[in-house]
Amino acid sequence: MTTAVAGKKTAGAGKSPSAKGKGGARVTARSQERRELILDAAEELFALHGFDGVTLRQIANQAGVDVALTSYYFGPKLELFDAVLQRRGEILNRARLDALRAAEEEFAPEPPPIEKVIEAFLRPLEIAQETEDRGWRNYCALIAYVNNSPVWGEKMISKHFDKLVREFGDAMHRCFPKASAKQIYWCYHNLSGALSLTFADTGRIDHLSRNACQSHDFQSAYDCMIPFMAAGFREVCGG
């Protein structure tokens, strides 16, 4: 079940180290590296300040590349934003889906307990966030921001996540066949909201709780969240 979601450098799809004889290989590898640097910087800054709170100059500066390169590689600002969401979104969704399938096979032909479905939704994130590089945490904070935005949530989150969430909605419904779709999706909504706030990692819970909790302690957040959400589902959806 250790679905590989993390890797030191989030593997840029097909690196192709020798991309056509001569000295072109060297240059292309360097380009790929720079693309990743730009994405890393954009990811972090967008997560902190939102789409409009960041300039291409800041991104280029933090990435250590020239401003013009951001446009050269990614086109307009909005397409860079989309590229950031896409990069890790694909990896994450694949890992979540694998985890869900594994849980369902384990208990087939019965549906798995709701805890297992929730875990399949969360566990790949946990693994990703424990990596030493900050990329996944930045990505998650960006998702938190986008998910709670009336304008970005609709167009961007839906584009990258609807297909996956429907799979999980169906799986949850199989756990509680007598529940209505309305009950299932409002319960999912509760899970999604709590998860988003965890991603945001605002540091607020730290001083609210007088340091009993730390907002970067995702492990504790999930340890609480899984039984909490499972109990909520059972209460509302029966079973």
Place this chain on the structure above:
Amino acid sequence: MTTAVAGKKTAGAGKSPSAKGKGGARVTARSQERRELILDAAEELFALHGFDGVTLRQIANQAGVDVALTSYYFGPKLELFDAVLQRRGEILNRARLDALRAAEEEFAPEPPPIEKVIEAFLRPLEIAQETEDRGWRNYCALIAYVNNSPVWGEKMISKHFDKLVREFGDAMHRCFPKASAKQIYWCYHNLSGALSLTFADTGRIDHLSRNACQSHDFQSAYDCMIPFMAAGFREVCGG
């Protein structure tokens, strides 16, 4: 328990209809009205696009006043933002606290059931959101945005809400005296996250659920949320 949180025009503290003889009264009343118009416009636009996604010109335009007036009344952009948060924050927090006190008195000397504490946290919002004017909904969407922002959440939400949330944290702890502060606050975190996503009103749950749910249907959201969260608290905090 019908703590008055809503009112057609969210009563600007002390309107003082005759503010010093002559014709000055007329002018002052007009100023107050314009201040409210600016706050209303800022509230809506900040909620949709965030602090950096909105210009003072857009705000003034939507409010139907001159750009220069925004600076004249509220100073720099950031202070306008803060004024927006403050206006309804005070009213809301007072109503929540009243509801909490009422619930505690009802069951004294025992602590009230956790449902009642959660209700005291949510109910004033429900009342506010059912008003015909869109102001409270915009305010809530803005809170959702700010609450999930690593940079604004820390400085702005803490400033306006920490005192109140601590009161609720204490009340929750009295419901589960054997639980640790860590458990209580991670559970509160789950509630806060789900509530934020509800506030955001992104319309996403609508097509995720194929219209089984509507994101503007706060009533249904709360009807699910209260038993869901209560069950979660009991599971994690015991009792």
Place this chain on the structure above:
DNA sequence: GTCTATAGCGAGATAGAC
């Protein structure tokens, strides 16, 4: 493939006329 230079625009803030 990379970077310099700049076009073209619109922002926040304010001085001073009315």
Place this chain on the structure above:
DNA sequence: GTCTATCTCGCTATAGAC
């Protein structure tokens, strides 16, 4: 109390030199 006019700054995007 209000608004016109403007100052100064920084943005995105791109054309063209290297």
